[in-house]
Amino acid sequence: MQPTAREMQAMAAAGQISLDDLRAAIGAGGVHDEFLDQLLGGLPPSAWADLPGGKAPEGEGMQQQFGGLYDESAMLASRLRQHQISGGGGGGGAEAAKQMVMQQLTDLRQGHHHHHMMLQGMGRSAAAAGGGDGGMHLPLSLGSGGGSGGADVQALLKAAANSAGGEAGGGVFGGSFAGSLQQQQQQHFQPHPQPQTAPMPTKGFGGGGGGGGGGASQQQPGPAGGGAPASPRQRVRARRGQATDPHSIAERLRRERIAERMKALQELVPNANKTDKATMLDEIIDYVKFLQLQVKVLSMSRLGGAAAVAPLVADMSSEVTCSFSLLSLATADGYCHTTVPRVPHREMTRLPFPGATTIHHQQLRLTPSIVHVQGRGGAAPAATSDVLTVTEQQVAKLMEEDMGTAMQYLQGKGLCLMPVSLASAISTATCHMRPPVAGPLPPGIGATAAHHMAAAAMRMNGGADAVPASPSMSVLTAQSAMANGAGGADGEASQQQPKDAASVSKP
Amino acid sequence: MAVKRTAPSPPTPRPNPNPNRRAPVSGADAASPSKRMLAFHFIRALARIHRSTPVPRRTRTIRRAAYSSMARAANPRRVWSRALLQQMRARRARTRRAAVLRRRVSAAPATPPGGARSITGEDQESTTLAALARTTAAAVPHRQAGEPARADALRRLVPGGNEMEYSNLLEETADYVRCLRAQVQLMQGLVDLFSGR
Numbered sequence: 001m002q003p004t005a006r007e008m009q010a011m012a013a014a015g016q017i018s019l020d021d022l023r024a025a026i027g028a029g030g031v032h033d034e035f036l037d038q039l040l041g042g043l044p045p046s047a048w049a050d051l052p053g054g055k056a057p058e059g060e061g062m063q064q065q066f067g068g069l070y071d072e073s074a075m076l077a078s079r080l081r082q083h084q085i086s087g088g089g090g091g092g093g094a095e096a097a098k099q100m101v102m103q104q105l106t107d108l109r110q111g112h113h114h115h116h117m118m119l120q121g122m123g124r125s126a127a128a129a130g131g132g133d134g135g136m137h138l139p140l141s142l143g144s145g146g147g148s149g150g151a152d153v154q155a156l157l158k159a160a161a162n163s164a165g166g167e168a169g170g171g172v173f174g175g176s177f178a179g180s181l182q183q184q185q186q187q188h189f190q191p192h193p194q195p196q197t198a199p200m201p202t203k204g205f206g207g208g209g210g211g212g213g214g215g216a217s218q219q220q221p222g223p224a225g226g227g228a229p230a231s232p233r234q235r236v237r238a239r240r241g242q243a244t245d246p247h248s249i250a251e252r253l254r255r256e257r258i259a260e261r262m263k264a265l266q267e268l269v270p271n272a273n274k275t276d277k278a279t280m281l282d283e284i285i286d287y288v289k290f291l292q293l294q295v296k297v298l299s300m301s302r303l304g305g306a307a308a309v310a311p312l313v314a315d316m317s318s319e320v321t322c323s324f325s326l327l328s329l330a331t332a333d334g335y336c337h338t339t340v341p342r343v344p345h346r347e348m349t350r351l352p353f354p355g356a357t358t359i360h361h362q363q364l365r366l367t368p369s370i371v372h373v374q375g376r377g378g379a380a381p382a383a384t385s386d387v388l389t390v391t392e393q394q395v396a397k398l399m400e401e402d403m404g405t406a407m408q409y410l411q412g413k414g415l416c417l418m419p420v421s422l423a424s425a426i427s428t429a430t431c432h433m434r435p436p437v438a439g440p441l442p443p444g445i446g447a448t449a450a451h452h453m454a455a456a457a458m459r460m461n462g463g464a465d466a467v468p469a470s471p472s473m474s475v476l477t478a479q480s481a482m483a484n485g486a487g488g489a490d491g492e493a494s495q496q497q498p499k500d501a502a503s504v505s506k507p
Numbered sequence: 508m509a510v511k512r513t514a515p516s517p518p519t520p521r522p523n524p525n526p527n528r529r530a531p532v533s534g535a536d537a538a539s540p541s542k543r544m545l546a547f548h549f550i551r552a553l554a555r556i557h558r559s560t561p562v563p564r565r566t567r568t569i570r571r572a573a574y575s576s577m578a579r580a581a582n583p584r585r586v587w588s589r590a591l592l593q594q595m596r597a598r599r600a601r602t603r604r605a606a607v608l609r610r611r612v613s614a615a616p617a618t619p620p621g622g623a624r625s626i627t628g629e630d631q632e633s634t635t636l637a638a639l640a641r642t643t644a645a646a647v648p649h650r651q652a653g654e655p656a657r658a659d660a661l662r663r664l665v666p667g668g669n670e671m672e673y674s675n676l677l678e679e680t681a682d683y684v685r686c687l688r689a690q691v692q693l694m695q696g697l698v699d700l701f702s703g704r
Contacts, residue, residue: 254674257674258673258674258677261674261677261678261681262677264677264681265677265680265681265684268681268684268685268688269684277655278655278657281655281657281658282657284661284680285657285660285661285664287684288661288664288665288680288683288684288687289664291684291687291688291691292664292687295570295574295690295691295694296566296570298573298691298694298695298698299570299572299573299694300566300569301698
């Protein structure tokens, strides 16, 4: 049954809303014309006068009629009653409104208008009552029950929700209500209620009493300050200065993810100067290439495949050579060349020269056999024998005075000393494909080699033959980079028994 | 030469000179791969290689063994480990097929069914591989706008890096770097062991 205009007006009067505002609010929702007309028809304001007097009987009458209503309305009615009983309402006006609503409940039948009235009434009354918990419940169930209405219903719902939400001071309420609306809500209805809710609350449901009045005052700042959470669906009002639409949010997340992963990578890669992203990326790429190269080299070094190694050695960059040592044997002429940087001076200074005094030049068999140590993949042997002899003599002379300078001299020429045993071992290795001596050689190589050379040189007078190399003498080259790591072996090396015949020999 | 080692203890990681390195990032999962697994796989593969493969081209085999063991020891949820294993398998299958084909062609030039079968097999594989390459190449081109230009170089380096997004690529690179570093340390330690005596 159509709600009477009288009832509409009564409601409006109860809520102390001007008819115009109500009309605007409801008219924005696209309400049916007939409903609107009825609503806004001249309502005798005295219609409400009956209510308070008729409260009691109507309440009972309402109870009787409950059976005729469907579940939501029954629920609503019962809740209203409870609220009415417990809360006591905000005042006569609120109670009157509630009563009005109850009355409408009884009067109304199924249909959209029922929903209209009910929801509207419920919303208003609940708001007017000062929005207790009971009031909160109502619109929720209203929303769920009444969500299946047409557009106009939802507009009304929205209006009610907005007003009620503001009234109750709960954006939550409005949000939940709006949430229920969202399912069938159409976009174009949304902007409409908003401007109207603003003026509406200002009039205030002051009739609801103190609570209502307070709520009304709060209402204005509510929607303005809260960022209208109840307004258009899912438009999350983000913080200031940040984009709100989902695309830029996703973009931002993605950028953050990339940034944190770059940071994690920076910690892994050694040269993390915290420069910009581009150079960091280059560093990462270089590091990965370097590691892959290291794997390749290490897989080679354990085989001694000369042919495979030579090209590798040729094009290895200097940093790579500094980082690890590689010994390869060239099968062709049986000489060793290694990729090794020069020994820094400090290695040389750590040479306690225990006791060797005189070294005889002749015993140093340098001439045909200089192990050529090259920084890069150089292949050619050092020089002709003349030069070698000269070098040998010089080295011997230097050795007398100071091993350090002797070694420096040798290093300067790119040569090194090694025990005969090792040289012979290497020469046999070229024949038998033994794994070459490689890897980070025991530290203090220059020192140990020097010691043993000197000591062995002394013993060469006795014509000592090649003695099996002691374990620590398995060093081949003055490997500075590796020697950097541990200078502590100097002490232990110096205690080695000087049994090895030292010679720079080339098989 | 085939020195069989029975489960040597994995080499202790060298003290990291990198001052930037902290304890493993809280966000990342189990930072470095299990070194025992790495050692186990690699050494087993090494032993097998020393036993079987002839001398001349061992380097490549050892390198492949290194990568395979690295991929096996790594977290199988990682894209790069799966891609690496696939790569190895495809390469092995391809060489095997090619060898078989060559042998067949050389030995029996006129065996149509067998030849046809092998050829079709080879063709299938090659076509699938080519198709795969084509699709991946077509699917890739600069999916993201925000990634720098150097990113494709990184994609080429990291196995399976072609079909990943940039953020995932970075994560995979981090894991790959960790595994590579562990592998290098392992191999270096082995070399030391050999040469230290």
